[in-house]
Amino acid sequence: MSLLDTESIRRDFPVLKRNVTGGQPLIYLDNAASTQRPQAVIDAMDECYLHYYSNVHRGIHTLSEESTRAYESARETTREFLNAASAREVIFAAGTTAAINTVARSWGDANVSAGDVILLLISEHHANIIPWHQLAARTGCRVEFIPIDENFEISDETVAEYLERFRPKMFAFAAASNTLGSEYPVQRWTSMAKQYGATVLIDAAQAAPHHQIDVQQWDADFVVFSGHKVCGPTGIGVLYGKEAMLDAMPAFLGGGGMILNVTTEGFTTHELPEKFEAGTPPIVEAIGLAAALKYLTAIGMENIHAHERILGARTDAGLREIDGVRVIGPTADKKGGINSFVIEGVHAHDVSQFLDGRGVAVRAGHHCTMPLHQAIGVTATARASCYLYNTTEEVDQLLAAVADVRAKFARSGRRRRSRRPVGPNA
């Protein structure tokens, strides 16, 4: 394992040159929420808008032909990135949330009935909880959660026990937890779930940016991820589904582009992948996404993973040494570049605000994992998440700032001063 050449990589990301509070350099450690864009992505999207943008699949004219070619080429790049068997299995959606909602509405409504169980992990992001709660409200199915243990881990035995107990219709889980940082054994758990006949959906929002994905090796029925977390644009994500699954599912959103024929009586749906791409798709976003995937692939997904693991472990070790800091997550060998933590006696928002004063951007709150926070018994955590452009120096500056937080907010016998005058008429 070795670090990436961050000096060279950082030159590719224009925003990293800017300064923040008090003219300090930006230390961007909020990558689990969203990543920054390399110039290559910005250029690819500019190029389309400047020279060949048009709607796709519709016009018989030069620009539409060129845009269509670029859009479909982006689909092929995404297929390669995932090692999907066919580009028909790659649906462009608005993001991970939209992709999971599509599965819950289309596959869910057609296949799930009262009494069925949807099995999730307690650490799921709300995007992989609420669509299933909504499905439960429509169908009478139940949503069950696999808990974490006292070390914030989930063992194979626990997964096996819950699969045996509930024999779920669907097992949907994140390949990596956006709060705990845990990286789960996707292939093994998928194979265990298949033995019970479960359909499997993998939320790869926190995996696709960080390591090689091979959907055929994983063998899950659905795999979803977002563009903006892989250095790509917002407004686009990917719904991968096995062709047989997608073929058997009813269309979800209805509209232009997803039909073969429409009459006053009804319609027939288009083939894959258009069947699930109603309306004008995110054309330029797809082109930007493809540029991002090519950029990351050129650096090497496994090289990126190794880099993040080194930085993540350094963060984890440093945080554990600071008095009053509790790391909310397993040991460094079980996670990637995400570290969540709480500081005794200080609210996460105040931690984040203090760190911002040092130029350090982290996330504070429940990170869209309220059930996990409830299970752990904390209302909010601060989260530092690194990516390919972060450096060991940045991690050290984060740690130095975290070490100073308690001194700022520590009780020191302060007393209120005189009563202040009040209000409009004071």
Added chain:
Amino acid sequence: MPHPQDSNNDQDIYQEHVLDHYEDPYNRGHLASATHAHDGKNPLCGDKIHVDLRLDSDGRVAEAWFDGDGCVISQASASMLLEAIEGKTIEEVEKFSAEDMLSLFGPQLTPNRQKCCLLSWKVLQGALKRPVGTEAAPSVTEDDDEVEPKTSFGGPSLEEEQ
């Protein structure tokens, strides 16, 4: 290790008087003789505020107490607010606007932190309408529109991610 950016200055939202109120809050606790009470929370960050009021026969806030849990901004602002309005008439408290609350707090807040600062103000306004012992009304939440500042405060959610 001291750091140049940590020192108190006009840009620092944790000014001395804010930290003073955080550590030594005004009337923190519950009021057994409360005539009016209300509570609320900001679901996005978990800030919680409960307000107890004793309104007297002259239509004044004779006593105002709060309890809660959350960030420095939410708790210090509650202390400042209750200290400021105790003894005022109901009309005066009703007239006390969100803008007044932000100016009472002092340091300039970004839209996301304005929500923390305005939580106790919303709960206080709600408490005026909720006599103790009547049917429990739903709590004020950050999305609640029962008492809204005239100006729109608060930026995009801190929490949405994907």
